[in-house]
Amino acid sequence: MILDWLLPVLISVALLLAVAGMLKRISLWRAGQPEKVSFFSGLMAMPRRYLVDLHHVVERDKYMSKTHVATAGGFVLSMVLILAVHLFGVENRWLSYALLSALVLMFVGALFVFKRRLNPPSRLSKGPWMRLPKSLLMFAVSFFIATLPAAGILPENFGGWLLAAVLAAGIVWGMGELLFGMGWGGPMKHAFAGSLHLAFHRRPERFGGGRSTGLKPVDLTAAKLGVEKPTDFKWNQLLGFDACVQCGKCEAMCPAFAAGQPLNPKKLIQDMVVGLAGGSDAKFAGSPYPGIEVGKAEGGPNKTITEGLVSPDTLWSCTTCRACVEECPMMIEHVDAIVDMRRFLTLEKGNTPNKGAEVLDNLIATDNPNGFNPGSRMNWAADQNLRVMKDVKEADVLFWVSDGAFDMRSQRILRSFVKVLKAANVDFAVLGDEERDSGDVARRLGDDATFQSLAKRNIAAMSQYKFKRIVTTDPHAFHCLKNEYADLYPEGQKPDYEVLHHTTFINELVKAGALSLEEFKGGTVTYHDPCYLGRYNGEYDSPRELLNELGIEIAEMERSGFRSRCCGGGGGAPITDIPGERRIADMRMAEIKETGAELVAVGCQQCTAMLEGVVEPRAEVKDIAELVADALIEGDAPVSKKNGKQAKPNADKRVAEEIL
Amino acid sequence: MSDEIIRRDPRAEWIARNRLHPLHDAMQQAGAAETRGPSGLIRRNPHAVGFIGPNGIKRIDRMNGNGPAVGGRRSAGAAKEVELPLHKVENPDYYVVVVPDMVGGRLSGHDRDVIGQAHKLIREGEGAGAVLAVVFGEHREEAFDKAGVDRLLNITGEAFEGYTPELRVAALEQVEKEYAPKYWLLPDSVAAGFELGCRLAARIGERPATQAWQVSSEEAICRGAGGTTDITRKTPRLMLLAEECAEPIDETRHEVLPVELEASVSVQAVIQDCGQVAVDPNAIPLGEAEFILSAGNGVTDWNQFHQAAEALGATEGASRVAVDDGNMPRFRQVGATGTWVTARVYVAVGISGAVQHLQGIGQCDKVIAINTDVGCDMVKRAALSCIADSGEVMAELIRLANAYRQEVVENAA
Amino acid sequence: MQPDKQNANLRIAALVSVGKHPGSGRARRAEQDARAVEMGLAMAPQGLEVLHAGDPHAEALRAYAGMGLKKIRILQQGENADAVPALSQYLGESKPDIVLTGVRAESGESSGMMAYLLGEKLGMPVVTRIAEIVSIDNGQANLLQALPRGQRRALRVPLPFVASVDMAAAAPRQSAFGPASRAEMEAKKADVEVRDEVQASWSEAPARKRPKRLKVVKAKTAADRFKAATAKSSGDGGKVLRDKPASEMAQAVFDLLLEEGVIR
């Protein structure tokens, strides 16, 4: 029969073409900048990363995860068996049966893909992606029928040349999509690029349950700072872009997109793909950047991205909340890419929009974003009697005050926290005027030079003193100190302290019985997870436990925990202030309202400012430190929570020491 | 003495201010500050500005005529203006030359301080010095005597009208030749003094002390480094003086003897003054505007708001909410993420006074709040607050402004 | 910025100094000087030379370079040398069409004399506080001079001239780290170096706080003094009007506006 010789030919041709396409694709990635990866261990780790880590993310959507397991598993299995049965002609009935069952599995999976595609949510891209389930079905069905004779279920020559022709057509379609398309940029590209992306991921720490959220430092002596053209990305970043399946999970989570600002993380990644391959975005079949028409953008590997491909406003809309990264099943790093491009705009072009330039100038000239006299950093604490490191040289805890020192509202949080520290007799001190802005805003605005300068000076200040832990009420400073400063220590030195957020620290104090708290007597309370505490540092529990300790039952919002929605205050977004249709903070406040909460507890002064910027009437906003400070029973010796016994005199001091 | 005690009558003062009050005319007839001229128009008597205290000492109006021109009603037996002693310099041993700014044709407060400084230097030195004021163009000052001007050199002529720095410096150079003043004193001001002083210094090769704020005949203390340092130096011949460098003269009168230059001044000026450009208050960059009417979420009638701004001649500002809601353009936003304004007077209509907004008006001198909520932060920040609906107050303001303009036009006619 | 304004043959020298942040006292690019550079870049990006007399290693100078300058020319001289002789000597030779300076420096004496001394030495007219160079035609420049409160005066001056640039001029573009760190600092020993003798005899200290003058009412009797002491000066903080007819409140507002002299 014709298929007997046609099939191997078709398969071989498809495979060859696919390989050719893949090589071409690889050459596109290799146009990127070199970056060291551990090649073999990456490849070795890939299956595990796929089956465990990636699956873990996909698993959040049970429907899709099962569908994907069936379809992809079925396909991979089928492909292997097809090679055996149809290309190498292994004549083994059991093998053919196995192939048939694999194809059935794939068919069933494809049916579910098909079903999802009947009425797809807006986050999914259409276009070729609408064709994919049909191609999958076609592939499965055609090969199924073509395999029946080999399995001895149908006689050889069944159906004659007509069926053979139909099957051949079906197989060409199926393989065209699934093999040819894999190398030449069809939807199936994701399988090929995705698996390599997992192998050569820039942040391998993310696999195996780890976390890697700190931005990578810029080499300030480089000939070009930041990313101007697609080829300025590291090669594995380019590879990562190609892994995108256009599932739009990122789009659905992106606060800037929801607020109608001109950013859609999915489109951004697709534009990067357009850039790395060259061409226009005319074929993009998903939601546009709000307010920007699709089809006008053009780019190429060596064309400046912000001239024609992506508008700078798109890049500046991002709050760096990492919701997209958290949600992306392909573990693509949107924030890295966005900040890389911002770095070029700021460090090379001097084009930080709006108040950006002013804030950066202030950070350079005064070490704080508002240009206050750096000598007035301690004014807020004039009545607090704080110990300053310069005097005491040593303390158990370094209280990192942050720029909240200059802001009246934040000062209330700081005072509350000091009250708590004092009540628990914690041995703490502050850096005073030696403290500088952590560099968070500068870094997110792309000014890594200023970030590094601030960080190095902060490190130098801290290195003079002895302390075991740093505690701060500012999750942004927390993140920088914990995850980003290590890169900037002088050669051969490492941070030798632990960095804690105040909610974690207070929670410890409470658990250790160093504080006695009365029940919270207010209405319904909800909790807003700050991005830089939650997604950046995985601290979702301490604030909740602490609120529970206060006797508060949290009325959780739908978007909470790792899916919490940003308040709009991160990444310098309030400074660049790109207009949208709504304010992110307003949307968040609406979500708070839905829970019926009269009070929203937060753990960040920036969130406080953003949420309080929403016009009244709205829920009251309080930092957890404030809630705890209000609930402190002062004077009494603390009551240990567990046994309810009166603690011994002076126990509070000891307990506090014990936990340090 | 009892019948000379003046009791302020707030109601009467208010009626005197309110030209629309039915009793206003009657009240004005009684007062002396304004009289009706033969044509029936109101004529103001500038000498009646301010009021005389119980002891017959005139309360000097430190606002230099910027204050409302009303005083307490004088009781019938009020003392007449007391004559201040006349300070005479018959044959001056030397001159201290002052070049006042003469903003609007009158001595400014800064000018008076500088003249005060001139007298202080004369008092400290030997011999009899006279203060010679050089005034360019037509002026409207009537109280050079009380400001301390012993000699007045008024250089007039069409050539000196407008912006003519080259010609003026040439004239001052001539003064230098003819009078060889012991000191040259000018106000270090944006208005004119700074420029003229620098030009003169460069021309006659004197190194000036600038932003001098404490000057004796020995030593001058000057602000340097953009106002962040104090430089103490020997007192030079030419000084650009800061505001409030010395107390103005207020207890003597002076001769104001006119003097003239012997030689005539002429120069080939190359800087051509093409006139002041008409700037619509609303086109003034927000950061430079001196009077801002700013709208927030408490404004409902936007047409009315624009009308009010126009009628008052104010530059428009807005809170972020007003901008977000599309009622005002983005470049009008005042605050942390908008413009930081420096207006002297800032009227916040229906703005609650969020920190981010207050940050933007930190440098404003007088804040006026119009708000329904007496507890809001803007009211706490404001010098004057009206707890009322913004629409009603703005309607009244428009009416008042229009009435005021009408009157000015009539007066000018 | 506006290409139609740019003039290919125009040669501009922008003089820059090391500024000083009022809050921290740290060296920075001076705000007015940066506006001068901005004006130069907008008018003649090709023909702009940025010039400094002083220490070529001053880091703050790089902040000007970060505006996109390939190089900054530095007439190297000692700390207490007078900048005018060196600059006028150099400018006398290079003969630019326009010399731009700030109105007043942020560090040192801040006398504001620079423009005038140069004008005098070079025999060029000096224009004070310009906000914009509108256009250049027939060897004459049309300028806008900044007056207080956002007002402007149109001036016309023949080239070459010296102008000091006001804060009202277009804000300077952002200084970018990359170009700043790569720009060439072309230092050359100044041909003339004159020690500033006068300055050597000064003493300098951080600015003392100046008490604000009180509104003194010269009172001859105790009753007067009492009255002066208790009198509330008009508009003094936090007067709240409520439960009054709107017309009355508006009148109070209007009176205050009149008193402040903002109604014209």
Ligand SMILES: Cc1cc2nc3c(=O)[nH]c(=O)nc-3n(C[C@H](O)[C@H](O)[C@H](O)COP(=O)(O)OP(=O)(O)OC[C@H]3O[C@@H](n4cnc5c(N)ncnc54)[C@H](O)[C@@H]3O)c2cc1C
């Ligand atoms: C990062 C960040 C940056 C921000 N930057 C800025 C900024 O630059 N500028 C800015 O303005 N805001 C800024 N905001 C927003 C700010 O927090 C406030 O939300 C905003 O200023 C409130 O505007 P508003 O006062 O007009 O509105 P509201 O807070 O709603 O106040 C309206 C006021 O009008 C009064 N009112 C209501 N009806 C009437 C009536 N009929 N007559 C008279 N009064 C009435 C009410 O009593 C109330 O006081 C920022 C917020 C954040 C988080």
Ligand code: SF4
């Ligand atoms: S970037 Fe990730 S989350 Fe976004 S569409 Fe692509 S695969 Fe989905």
Ligand code: SF4
């Ligand atoms: S980090 Fe947040 S704001 Fe930025 S693209 Fe991702 S989801 Fe959107």
